[in-house]
Amino acid sequence: MTGTGTQNDPYIVDTWPDFVTAAGTSGAYVKVADDTVWDMNSIAPEGLTQSLQVNASVDGNGVKIVNLHIENLSAVIINANGYLENINFTDVFAKATNGNYYFIGRSQNVKSGEVGRYISITGKFYGYGTSGSNKRIYAIFGNGSDTSFTSCSTNVELYGTAQLCKDTVNSETYSPLLVNCNLKYVRLPISGVYAWQNRIAVKNSWVEGSEYTTVCISNSSENSIFNVSAFGNITGGNSRTCLLWNSDKIESGVSVSSGIKLCSEAQLQDAAYLASIGFPIGVD
Numbered sequence: 001m002t003g004t005g006t007q008n009d010p011y012i013v014d015t016w017p018d019f020v021t022a023a024g025t026s027g028a029y030v031k032v033a034d035d036t037v038w039d040m041n042s043i044a045p046e047g048l049t050q051s052l053q054v055n056a057s058v059d060g061n062g063v064k065i066v067n068l069h070i071e072n073l074s075a076v077i078i079n080a081n082g083y084l085e086n087i088n089f090t091d092v093f094a095k096a097t098n099g100n101y102y103f104i105g106r107s108q109n110v111k112s113g114e115v116g117r118y119i120s121i122t123g124k125f126y127g128y129g130t131s132g133s134n135k136r137i138y139a140i141f142g143n144g145s146d147t148s149f150t151s152c153s154t155n156v157e158l159y160g161t162a163q164l165c166k167d168t169v170n171s172e173t174y175s176p177l178l179v180n181c182n183l184k185y186v187r188l189p190i191s192g193v194y195a196w197q198n199r200i201a202v203k204n205s206w207v208e209g210s211e212y213t214t215v216c217i218s219n220s221s222e223n224s225i226f227n228v229s230a231f232g233n234i235t236g237g238n239s240r241t242c243l244l245w246n247s248d249k250i251e252s253g254v255s256v257s258s259g260i261k262l263c264s265e266a267q268l269q270d271a272a273y274l275a276s277i278g279f280p281i282g283v284d
Helices: 016-023 271-276
Strands: 011-013 029-032 037-039 052-054 057-066 069-071 076-078 083-096 101-106 113-127 137-142 147-150 153-160 163-167 182-188 198-200 206-211 215-217 225-230 242-245 260-263
Touching (some): 011 016, 016 052, 137 153, 163 182, 215 225
Parallel strands (some): 057 083, 076 101, 083 113, 163 198, 198 215, 225 242
């Protein structure tokens, strides 16, 4: 590890142990060396045993962290003064069997505002709870008000009680959890496990996925497009100018909240129609 940890002279790290140490240093600035790839099958073959505590401002510089496995553990916790950007988690395997955990999220009541940017997550998430039980794993979690991850992406498989994302608030007075994001997911049930709903809180985002249960769009969501197929109801409360595209994918008998506007492919490309329903032109 080189550098002094200041904004003009950040710690430069190229090993996982140095990364953990530097990221955990409160107030420090950290940058991962160019072209770094960490294969966690070699670094932690039995899976991560301790959470990565982010207390520094961390620029991952495009690092690829591959095959990160967690069980009954929150993998990446962003604490006070912590910030994380430009990092790719590929082929994640995450499982919860005895409580609620998240892959990446903010610790409780320590910071408002943006805490992460340009973070991508692919992999498989398993929750082994039943209806009403606390055995869930979230890909992205916001713990408190006005927390956001910006320009992030997911492409994940969710099993059982796993969820794509969740915030602890569901009010229009708070910021959406995910802003300018591209989110893809598919839910695949596990035999005997209750498939839990997603509470998706997004702004200016694209959400593509399928559900075997309710899709719950947070009240704070706005200016976003949902391309989802669902076997359960789609609820949106007071979601503002959110579009449900390809409504023919919705199973017969599924109800859609009045807070979400149904939109055909032709309407999605019709600027006059979008303007007439208050959807801002130019939102991707």
